[in-house]
Amino acid sequence: MPQPLKDAIALCKTIRRNGYDAYVISAALQERLLENEEHGEVDIATDMQPSELRKLFPLLDSSDENADLGSLQEGDMLMRFYPMDTLASSHPEVAASRLTPRLMKKLEDRGELPTALACPYIPEVPDAYAGFCDFSDGVVNLIGVPDATLRRNYLLGVRALRFAANYDLPMEPNTWVAILRSASRILDYVPVSDIVDEWKKVEAENMAQFFELLYETQILHGLIPELAALSKIKQRKSEDEPELETAWQHTLDKMRLYPETLPYDWLGTTACLFHDVGKLYTAEYTDGEWTFHQHPWVGAKITRKILKRLRFPTEDLEVICHLVRHHKRFDSMLTDRGIRRFKALDEYPRIIEMARADVKARGGNYTAFNHNMKYLERADVPEEMLEPLLNGKEIMDFTGLNPGPAVGIIRQALLQAQVAGDVTSIPEAVEFIRTYYEKEIRN
Template structure:
């Protein structure tokens, strides 16, 4: 081992004794270059910050370039320090920096650049846009060789889908096929926490497109197989149309329409993603149709399991599962008592918007929905004002009237008197109906 390399190893050990990583980058290549050129230069990778290096090596000259920490001249040798910051989601071999700009230049001068060096991993500072060409070009595209760029950091596959969904940009063909080819390794090497960090940056109104892209590139099949499987479950588009659609396509439509009223409701949109997941487990074919009894209840249980897997907080999990559990409550025509029970539910406004989006997605009619909205207005009144203090039989008993329209008129008049505050007790109600009958007789 020559002295230049031994001194470099000593520097690395000094850094490591201080609790950091350090190694000579591509030692074999650098020793060959020193032997050929006689230039005493060595490149070192370390995860120690510049300030820490400056304290250990006072003669260090710090760099203003984020891809280069600084340089040190010692014993006639020039040492360059590069940041050791391989992504956790990189292919395992990519954790080892093999080339630096200086080494690339030397190889280029010798005409010995390897054929796969179009996009090598060189040490650098983390940047969310690293590995992408400028999106101002109007598309999402990996820089250099798409497969190698993805291999350096598989999280870029998820990030490309996010850029495409949020910015409404197409994904360049070679970039797309690299993501499809690498889908399994994206799932192998990218943590759930990192995937969800990217997902949370997707705008609610664009989430349906992000989920569609996850499905199309086969990532959704590994990440959320319960949702991907809904593409194989069919249902009628609506009660009137003799037309089927997959539950997955219906889910995407619901996710597209929900943010039209709640544009920033990310959690509500996530609830739309899971609202019909229970249909996978409750589907039963009978009498020529598919039936999904209690799919909302089963779906809430399945959703809880999935959200735990995706590392959602307990609070967010409870909220989303609540929305899944009760998303059917506003879909049928409700009575006074039914609408009051519905309004007592937490997050009932979100549930209303989920049903509005559901009607749009299924191209259904708004009869039941509009009825329930009108009934919601009545909930502003105290419940005792929605029913008269005396029913029809009691009115006939006190007034000696026979069944007929007159009894209905008195009942309506009594209810109006209660709403206006003129009648507030049973004795007052008896007095009112007797007086109403007497006045009607005089007329």
């Protein structure tokens, strides 16, 4: 920390010890401005009046156009005093002093003063990066005083989260808390279509991080409260483990894992975002366990309502709702008939990858998944090629055999004959098993 800033903090402590309040205005900004300064100047806010300040600091100069309460020169350091806002009726966002004329001039000289802040009526060419410091510092940082910059365009709050997610950068702490403070303002003043436009610019691989940031800044709670509420829904991580997790954490895990096998799939990742939203409406606690019966179907209805509220295009809405409705279809061990019905679904490859991501997120029990993937390979084989034309009882009736291994041998031989095309009807099947029995079993 620069020495002038340390001295200013010590001076503020002196004022506090005398029963008043004082703080360094925009300390983070002033620390940055002092990095390459030969002579330190620091701006301080206090609730002391000039007469009281002069008693404490006899060398205090009178107020001028740059310092409302006065200034104090100590060696190479110049302290400027500004009045605090102590009115009970003032707006919370403007109660704390954020900028002074000197700081505004410094920002202007450095090219960091937003044009809208200096002269709000001059039109500007739209620039997605306007209002942000260069990312070469390795953080997402609003220029100047973050609260003041954000106040001029609340959409910058959502855009900052988008940059942090897409570029995998941390948020500068003062920028972060400014967004947190402004969550309600963002929801009040930013059109929902603009928020969704920022969301659509988030890569599928980074969407989980983006929504985690929306949740932590409380923006999600107003934008999609149905999702934020999932943080209060507890469920078992897997059927074999007693460990509990929130439905929201599972949602984020699934969103991170889905793009590993289907990269760049924005719609599929969005479906993962909504896949468990129905659990909020179907949760039931019975015999010490939570159940969520029919949550895919209920979730699809809720998703439709949410996406209409967010003004999603109809074609995207239909795909996402379809995936939410059927996301559990690949979870149980399916029969050949079940696999055929599954493969008839639109978007079934995406549903498979949603199921794969779910298995990974829950700890990796692939028994049912691998079974279904194996059966999926048989789905292109005609159904008559998967089961013999005669079952075991019929084989015993036509051959006179008793139950035993021989029945299975004949059944497998019949199936192979069907696959080869040698047997195509039930009469041919009866003739085949009788002949096979006489040649291969009886003798």
